[in-house]
Amino acid sequence: MAEILKIDDISVSYGSIRALSDVSMSIDEGAIVSLIGANGAGKSTLLNAIVGLQPLKTGSITFAGETICQSKHHGSLTTDLIARRGIALVPEGRHVFADMTVEENLDMGAFMVKDQSVIEKRKDEMYDFFPILGARRKQKTRSLSGGEQQMMAIARALMSAPRLLLLDEPGLGLAPLIVQDIFSKIRIINEENKVTVFLVEQNARLALRSSSYGYVLENGRIVLEDKGSALLMNERVQKAYLGA
Ligand SMILES: Nc1ncnc2c1ncn2[C@@H]1O[C@H](COP(=O)(O)OP(=O)(O)O)[C@@H](O)[C@H]1O
Numbered sequence: 001m002a003e004i005l006k007i008d009d010i011s012v013s014y015g016s017i018r019a020l021s022d023v024s025m026s027i028d029e030g031a032i033v034s035l036i037g038a039n040g041a042g043k044s045t046l047l048n049a050i051v052g053l054q055p056l057k058t059g060s061i062t063f064a065g066e067t068i069c070q071s072k073h074h075g076s077l078t079t080d081l082i083a084r085r086g087i088a089l090v091p092e093g094r095h096v097f098a099d100m101t102v103e104e105n106l107d108m109g110a111f112m113v114k115d116q117s118v119i120e121k122r123k124d125e126m127y128d129f130f131p132i133l134g135a136r137r138k139q140k141t142r143s144l145s146g147g148e149q150q151m152m153a154i155a156r157a158l159m160s161a162p163r164l165l166l167l168d169e170p171g172l173g174l175a176p177l178i179v180q181d182i183f184s185k186i187r188i189i190n191e192e193n194k195v196t197v198f199l200v201e202q203n204a205r206l207a208l209r210s211s212s213y214g215y216v217l218e219n220g221r222i223v224l225e226d227k228g229s230a231l232l233m234n235e236r237v238q239k240a241y242l243g244a
């Protein structure tokens with residue numbers, strides 16, 4: 001499989017606080033890859049760096065053969081251009097526009113699409129895929145449940161027809177059955193729509209079961225990487241993340 005995302009030795013700091021140190025990763029096109037790690041490990045920082053929201057102290061990030069982020073500022077693309085290249089982020093905590101309707105939120109996700117008929121077609125696809133969103137399309141987002149809002153945040157990201165979907169803790173704060181439902185949607189998006197998925201999740205078991213490959217982040221460093229099935233069997237992972 002061809003590599004779609006390459007993270008090469010990146011470091012990120014907030015002032016004097018080092019959040020990521022010498023992180024390197026590779027994601028193959030078509031894969032689901034997960035990143036697991038405790039609270040504060042640097043997971044959100046990594047996703048934000050990929051979409052250009054965090055400047056790099058060192059290293060570089062390459063997407064589909066093009067350098068999109070590097071420590072030299074002039075060599076990086078803006079967040080807007082990175083989105084146009086085909087990377088969409090569903091941020092932690094969803095960041096939906098609560099006072100806008102479901103439909104208006106989806107329109108926002110298609111900001112880079114000029115052709116209105118394409119936007120309408122994609123919205124119809126989203127309403128087919130997430131029927132609850134179709135039923136609620138004229139409702140304000142704040143009236144949706146947490147799970148429905150997460151589905152809407154994913155649908156909004158898909159409105160840009162990304163090649164790579166970044167998901168920051170899609171299960172956070174949701175009931176186990178809802179999380180299962182969201183993960184089954186993520187697998188369908190990956191298999192049927194051929195979207196590469198990079199997933200950050202505290203529910204390590206579910207994440208690794210869904211992933212062909214995984215990375216473990218501790219204190220801003222990658223300490224382990226392997227096939228998802230191998231990490232599930234790994235003693236250190238079981239002790240620290242699987243409650244075994
Ligand atoms: N805006 C910020 N300013 C200062 N420190 C931050 C900021 N965001 C995150 N951090 C720190 O960076 C580290 C990594 O945070 P984060 O990437 O949010 O971790 P995770 O998503 O794995 O919980 C933590 O120590 C956190 O306190």
Ligand SMILES: [Mg+2]
Nearest residue numbers: 043044045092
């Ligand atoms: Mg986070």
